[in-house]
Structures are given as C-alpha cells and as structure tokens.
Amino acid sequence: xxxxxxxxxxxxxxxxxxxxxxxxxxxxxxxxxxxxxxxxxxxxxxxxxxxxxxxxxxxxxxxxxxxxxxxxxxxxxxxxxxxxxxxxxxxxxxxxxxxxxxxxxxxxxxxxxxxxxxxxxxxxxxxxxxxxxxxxxxxxxxxxxxxxxxxxxxxxxxxxxxxxxxxxxxxxxxxxxxxxxxxxxxxxxxxxxxxxxxxxxxxxxxxxxxxxxxxxxxxxxxxxxxxxxxxxxxxxxxxxxxxxxxxxxxxxxxxxxxxxxxxxxxxxxxxxxxxxxxxxxxxxxxxxxxxxxxxxxxxxxxxxxxxxxxxxxxxxxxxxxxxxxxxxxxxxxxxxxxxxxxxxxxxxxxxxxxxxxxxxxxxxxxxxxxxxxxxxxxxxxxxxxxxx
Amino acid sequence: xxxxxxxxxxxxxxxxxxxxxxxxxxxxxxxxxxxxxxxxxxxxxxxxxxxxxxxxxxxxxxxxxxxxxxxxxxxxxxxxxxxxxxxxxxxxxxxxxx
Numbered sequence: 370x371x372x373x374x375x376x377x378x379x380x381x382x383x384x385x386x387x388x389x390x391x392x393x394x395x396x397x398x399x400x401x402x403x404x405x406x407x408x409x410x411x412x413x414x415x416x417x418x419x420x421x422x423x424x425x426x427x428x429x430x431x432x433x434x435x436x437x438x439x440x441x442x443x444x445x446x447x448x449x450x451x452x453x454x455x456x457x458x459x460x461x462x463x464x465x466x467x468x469x470x471x472x473x474x475x476x477x478x479x480x481x482x483x484x485x486x487x488x489x490x491x492x493x494x495x496x497x498x499x500x501x502x503x504x505x506x507x508x509x510x511x512x513x514x515x516x517x518x519x520x521x522x523x524x525x526x527x528x529x530x531x532x533x534x535x536x537x538x539x540x541x542x543x544x545x546x547x548x549x550x551x552x553x554x555x556x557x558x559x560x561x562x563x564x565x566x567x568x569x570x571x572x573x574x575x576x577x578x579x580x581x582x583x584x585x586x587x588x589x590x591x592x593x594x595x596x597x598x599x600x601x602x603x604x605x606x607x608x609x610x611x612x613x614x615x616x617x618x619x620x621x622x623x624x625x626x627x628x629x630x631x632x633x634x635x636x637x638x639x640x641x642x643x644x645x646x647x648x649x650x651x652x653x654x655x656x657x658x659x660x661x662x663x664x665x666x667x668x669x670x671x672x673x674x675x676x677x678x679x680x681x682x683x684x685x686x687x688x689x690x691x692x693x694x695x696x697x698x699x700x701x702x703x704x705x706x707x708x709x710x711x712x713x714x715x716x717x718x719x720x721x722x723x724x725x726x727x728x729x730x731x732x733x734x735x736x737x738x739x740x741x742x743x744x745x746x747x748x749x750x751x752x753x754x755x756x757x
Numbered sequence: 758x759x760x761x762x763x764x765x766x767x768x769x770x771x772x773x774x775x776x777x778x779x780x781x782x783x784x785x786x787x788x789x790x791x792x793x794x795x796x797x798x799x800x801x802x803x804x805x806x807x808x809x810x811x812x813x814x815x816x817x818x819x820x821x822x823x824x825x826x827x828x829x830x831x832x833x834x835x836x837x838x839x840x841x842x843x844x845x846x847x848x849x850x851x852x853x854x855x
Contacts, residue, residue, distance in 0.1 A: 440770075466770070466771050467770050467771055468769060468770035469770075529769070529770065566769065566770065567768075567769070567770060567772050575774075576768075576772040576773060576774055577772065577773045578770065578771055578772055579771050580771065580773045582771070583785075583786070584785070585761055585782070585785050586761070586762075586767065589762070589763065589764035589767050590764070590767065590771055592764040593764050593767065593769060596764070
C-alpha cells in the first residue's frame with residue numbers, strides 16, 4: 370500500500386528532495402524563496418539526508434554555489450521563486466552552457482512591482498531563453514513525481530541540462546492535497562547514481578570550464594546547447610514511460626483532456642487547467658465539443674505533439690498567465706509559430722489571465738470557450754478576470 | 758592557418774581539456790599583422806625581448822627567423838621598438854584568403 374499523505378506542493382518538493390538525497394543544496398532561506406529549502410533544512414538538521422546544505426547570502430550566490438557543485442560532479446538541487454529567480458538570472462545561462470544538470474523547484478510567482486507574492490508565470494517566462502528545460506505541473510502529485518523524473522532527464526547523457534520544475538505559487542505550493550509517495554528505496558533505484566561527464570574533481574582527467582570563447586567558439590557552443598535541447602523530448606518520454614511502469618502515473622509532454630474529437634480547445638498551463646477541465650465537462654454535457662490541452666513541457670517546446678492535438682480543431686483559446694508587454698503573450702506566440710510551421714491555420718484567440726494571482730474560475734474558462742463557440746474570434750489581446 | 762573546430766568536434770559543456778595557453782590560437786584576435794622584412798633586420802632581438810607573447814621566432818644562434826602568427830595578437834610593440842623599421846604593421850584584411 371503506497372504511502373499517501375496530505376501535503377502542500379512545497380512540501381511535496383521537499384519530500385522528493387529528501388528521498389533523492391542530493392549531494393548539495395544551496396539556497397537562500399527567506400522570501401522571495403519558498404518553503405522548500407525551509408522544510409528541507411529540517412531534514413538536514415534531523416540527519417535524514419547526507420546533503421551539504423549551503424546557506425548563502427543571496428539567491429545569486431545560491432545558484433552560483435549550485436553550479437560550482439554540479440560541475441564538480443555533485444547531484445545538486447535548489448528552489449526559489451519570483452524575484453529570487455530574477456536575481457539568479459545571470460547564472461542560469463551559464464549553468465545551461467556548463468551542462469550542469471541542476472534540478473530546480475520553481476514556485477511561479479509574479480515579478481514586482483507592485484509588490485505581490487501570488488502566482489503568475491512572469492518569473493519563469495522571463496527565463497525561457499536561458500537554456501533550461503521547463504516543466505509546468507498542475508498539482509502537488511505531479512510536482513512530486515516530476516521532481517523525481519527531472520533528475521533522470523537532467524542527467525541523461527544526451528541531455529545534460531538543468532531543469533525547472535514549475536508549480537503555481539500559493540495555488541499549488543501552499544494548498545494541501547493528497548499526494549501519493551514512492552518508497553524511499555523505489556526513488557533511490559529509479560534515479561540511480563549520478564555519473565558526471567567531466568567533473569572538476571576528477572583530477573586524473575582535468576578540464577577547465579567556462580574559458581574565454583569569443584568570436585571563435587561562442588557560436589559553436591550555443592549550437593551544442595541547441596542540439597542538447599533536441600534530445601530532451603526523447604529522453605523525457607523514455608523516463609516518463611519508465612516512471613509510469615513503476616507508479617502507474619503517466620505524464621506526457623502535453624496533457625490532452627477530451628481533445629480527440631474537440632472542435633474548440635483551450636490551451637493552458639499549470640493549475641488553471643483544473644478550472645478549464647471542469648468547464649470542458651460542463652460544456653460537453655451541454656453538447657459542445659470542447660477540450661483542454663495543457664502544456665507540460667514548455668522548453669524545449671513540443672511543437673509536433675501540440676500541432677497533432679490541435680490540428681482538427683475549429684478554434685483555439687490560448688491562455689497565458691504571463692504577459693509579454695508590447696508583444697503577444699509567450700505561450701500564444703509559441704503556439705502560433707508551431708501551427709504556422711505545420712501549415713495549420715486555425716482561428717486562435719489569445720487571453721491573458723491570472724496576473725498577480727488573480728483567480729481563474731470556471732466562469733472565466735467558460736467565457737473564453739463561448740467566444741470560440743460563438744465565433745467571436747480576433748487577433749487582438751483579450752483578458753480574463755480583468756476589470757476595465 | 759585556422760584550426761578552428763566545428764560544433765560537433767568541440768568538447769562539451771564549454772570544457773577545455775587540461776592544457777596550457779600553448780594550444781590557444783590568440784592569433785585569431787589580431788586586426789593588424791606585423792610583417793617582418795629580413796633584409797632590414799639586424800637581429801638586435803629588441804622585438805623578441807619586448808613581445809608580450811612568444812610570437813617572435815628566433816633560432817639558437819640568436820637570429821630572428823619570422824613571426825608566429827598562431828599567437829601574435831597584433832599589438833605592434835615589435836614594430837614600435839624596431840630600430841630599423843624592419844617590421845611593418847598592415848591591416849589583417851589584406852591577408853584574408855578569398
């Protein structure tokens with residue numbers, strides 16, 4: 370009988386970290402970080418893990434320490450949120466370039482100003498070109514499971530890239546819900562030992578990381594990272610299939626909810642998919658052929674899986690919990706690009722919702738679906754839950 | 758001259774196998790190229806002494822034999838210290854292979 374407990378998204382990440390037992394965790398232990406390092410530090414204090422917990426003076430130092438430990442050969446994890454993530458920004462592209470397989474519990478909260486501690490995806494969307502893998506989770510169970518899978522994906526020999534495991538701040542991170550845990554031994558067996566490629570501590574095979582590379586080699590090194598990203602989806606699918614065999618829980622790169630025969634599909638990410646799916650059920654009962662496509666893997670962007678799911682639809686509503694000020698919202702831009710490349714022309718509405726933690730209710734989802742059903746389509750921006 | 762590798766042949770993760778700067782082609786940085794005129798050279802070795810890299814080639818007899826463009830960054834110190842104007846700095850663009 371698997372262990373099941375009532376837990377928060379934050380604690381689910383901390384519990385996964387306890388079971389993963391990483392060599393090094395470096396974290397800055399207060400707002401704007403998360404409950405994750407706080408809970409994990411209890412495990413360290415109680416002697417439940419062997420981790421070297423490095424308490425640093427800032428988020429920038431936290432990710433810097435993580436990077437140094439990772440290229441030394443350690444298995445490394447950390448967590449942060451919002452402005453803490455923003456302070457780490459300088460080091461993110463370096464970590465990706467050094468091919469450091471850091472697993473990062475990212476709790477999505479908006480970037481100030483104004484000061485706000487609630488959810489939107491502005492913090493991680495600002496990092497979408499930093500070279501990290503981005504996985505967005507709907508609930509606490511998925512967050513827990515994804516942390517364990519992420520270790521394998523990050524450390525995959527054809528990948529070797531850091532991973533953001535994203536969950537919605539407060540909505541997922543602080544709400545308590547049932548989560549089913551693996552046994553410690555199952556986790557240990559599933560993740561195995563890290564076998565680092567070129568660890569700095571291997572003094573018999575010395576290498577230098579991060580040398581100067583100007584007009585001569587910088588371009589080629591970026592091309593190598595692009596190539597690594599191309600291997601992610603295969604590695605992801607292999608790891609997810611193995612995880613499904615162990616747990617029975619299956620996590621494809623996109624979560625298709627009643628999309629097979631759907632005329633109208635809402636594309637959305639993370640916890641808001643709950644309200645979207647509930648609305649799908651309601652509208653289906655009323656005879657409307659609607660569905661929900663939740664994007665789980667955002668970097669690399671699984672264009673083919675998305676086009677396959679959308680190509681039969683008559684209209685789509687792309688919902689972004691982030692705005693790209695002065696340009697279309699980030700998910701919408703990607704979806705449009707994927708459809709264009711595939712030669713698929715579907716009328717698409719773009720909606721920005723939920724900024725600063727504004728709730729996304731089923732009636733918000735219904736409003737967007739009714740636009741599609743009533744053929745109220747246009748290319749301009751639309752908002753859900755905004756006061757005019 | 759160039760021995761630059763393509764992305765498939767580069768070591769991964771920005772790493773460089775343990776080596777010294779001997780293997781680093783700093784000549785890629787050069788925008789001005791020193792051209793040595795053997796006829797004018799009196800082998801005083803001022804250029805060899807002043808070169809901040811190891812770009813002036815000299816033999817065991819103390820004679821200048823040429824310039825090592827693999828390392829030479831084109832700083833022009835050799836040309837500046839030469840008492841016989843035996844080294845001329847010329848734009849690298851003149852030497853681009855078509």
